[in-house]
Amino acid sequence: MSYLASTDREIFDIIDKERQRQVNGLELIASENLVSRAVLEAMGSIMTNKYAEGYPGKRYYGGCEFHDMAENLARDRLKKLFGAEHANVQPHSGTQANMAVYFAFMKLGETLMSMKLTQGGHLSHGSPVSFTGQFYRVAQYSLDPETEVLDYGAVEEMARKEKPKIIVCGASAYPRTIDFKAFQEIAEGVGAYCMADIAHIAGLCATGVHPTSVGVTTFTTTTTHKTLRGPRGGAIMCGAEHAQAIDKAVFPGMQGGPLMHTITAKAVCFQEALRPSFTDYNRQIVKNARALAETLLDNNLRLVSGGTDNHLILLDLTAQGITGLEAETALGKACITVNKNTIPNETKSPFITSGLRIGTPAVTSRGMKEAEMRRIGTWIAAIVKDIGNEALIKKTGKEVQEMASTYPLYPE
Ligand code: DSN
Numbered sequence: 001m002s003y004l005a006s007t008d009r010e011i012f013d014i015i016d017k018e019r020q021r022q023v024n025g026l027e028l029i030a031s032e033n034l035v036s037r038a039v040l041e042a043m044g045s046i047m048t049n050k051y052a053e054g055y056p057g058k059r060y061y062g063g064c065e066f067h068d069m070a071e072n073l074a075r076d077r078l079k080k081l082f083g084a085e086h087a088n089v090q091p092h093s094g095t096q097a098n099m100a101v102y103f104a105f106m107k108l109g110e111t112l113m114s115m116k117l118t119q120g121g122h123l124s125h126g127s128p129v130s131f132t133g134q135f136y137r138v139a140q141y142s143l144d145p146e147t148e149v150l151d152y153g154a155v156e157e158m159a160r161k162e163k164p165k166i167i168v169c170g171a172s173a174y175p176r177t178i179d180f181k182a183f184q185e186i187a188e189g190v191g192a193y194c195m196a197d198i199a200h201i202a203g204l205c206a207t208g209v210h211p212t213s214v215g216v217t218t219f220t221t222t223t224t225h226k227t228l229r230g231p232r233g234g235a236i237m238c239g240a241e242h243a244q245a246i247d248k249a250v251f252p253g254m255q256g257g258p259l260m261h262t263i264t265a266k267a268v269c270f271q272e273a274l275r276p277s278f279t280d281y282n283r284q285i286v287k288n289a290r291a292l293a294e295t296l297l298d299n300n301l302r303l304v305s306g307g308t309d310n311h312l313i314l315l316d317l318t319a320q321g322i323t324g325l326e327a328e329t330a331l332g333k334a335c336i337t338v339n340k341n342t343i344p345n346e347t348k349s350p351f352i353t354s355g356l357r358i359g360t361p362a363v364t365s366r367g368m369k370e371a372e373m374r375r376i377g378t379w380i381a382a383i384v385k386d387i388g389n390e391a392l393i394k395k396t397g398k399e400v401q402e403m404a405s406t407y408p409l410y411p412e
Contacts (some may be wrong), residue, residue: 025335030359042265077270094223104249113164170197203227230269295377324353374399
């Protein structure tokens with residue numbers, strides 16, 4: 001970025017500091033990842049210069065012929081990746097993808113049914129602080145209080161009682177396999193649509209590492225930047241019968257001009273995800289999460305639901321007598337980035353919390369495997385069990401930086 005360095009030193013320095021943070025530390029935020037150089041190049045390309053409201057072949061602006069080609073490729077590659085009948089790649093984010101489905105198929109005041117935020121759900125699934133919780137009537141299911149996994153019988157009972165228009169499945173902090181078929185059957189039984197938000201596990205679903213929702217639930221929404229390893233953005237997949245309504249809800253319903261540089265980078269990401277190596281990568285994400293979970297359990301820490309089937313772990317810090325915020329801060333000082341997270345039956349605010357969410361997609365992208373996960377798990381356990389020990393934090397920080405430096409973000 002030598003040109004930026006010469007024209008805007010302040011911003012160049014900020015980006016460089018963030019680069020150093022990423023290089024020297026371990027990114028264990030479950031919803032984050034590292035994109036490829038090719039995705040970075042497409043994101044930073046001149047495709048950002050263009051307005052392209054509308055869809056390929058039917059735009060409101062001239063000069064869109066190459067943008068049509070890029071968007072068609074993005075749509076076709078996404079359809080191929082998931083075996084979807086229809087794909088819309090224009091949503092700016094996962095929340096906007098969800099908004100478009102609601103806008104297309106639910107009237108104000110109708111009932112949306114979803115998982116509670118504190119149990120692992122997402123803001124855009126009907127939280128009272130999101131428009132979704134204010135424009136719709138919301139019924140929310142919880143996990144089984146004993147096993148901390150989904151209780152499909154309870155979901156069905158709630159669906160029969162609440163008569164939702166849309167049932168949402170999919171979560172932001174659920175470490176276990178989701179039975180999308182069971183959700184679809186429950187929805188069909190009460191005449192509802194079923195929307196799977198697979199944002200966190202899209203890469204796992206695309207590669208068969210987790211059962212897919214595409215072709216199973218009525219709608220699938222996702223982000224493209226988590227386990228899919230693409231640019232930050234959203235997408236929707238559905239059957240051909242709903243294609244027109246979904247496209248109309250995204251544009252002009254929810255958004256104006258699509259972010260064409262992002263859509264171009266999505267096309268690059270989907271092509272990368274079609275390669276066999278992407279399946280190996282997603283398998284490794286899960287193997288890494290299991291190795292990390294086992295290490296934490298071996299250190300007598302409690303994990304929500306007792307472990308993980310996917311890319312993330314939810315650590316309950318109640319027994320340690322510390323908050324998620326305290327743990328996030330201490331680990332951050334040791335160059336280990338995680339996020340505080342609510343746990344089932346949370347008693348603290350979302351700014352404090354009793355838990356930590358830990359994910360393996362980004363460290364797996366750097367080439368780390370089970371042995372490194374065991375080291376990371378041992379570091380995390382030592383710090384959360386001795387939170388005020390500044391000498392330990394300092395020593396760990398040095399060891400973390402040493403290990404991180406052997407796994408470059410972008411090897412030459
Ligand atoms: N905020 C994202 C996450 O961290 O899970 C979901 O949108």
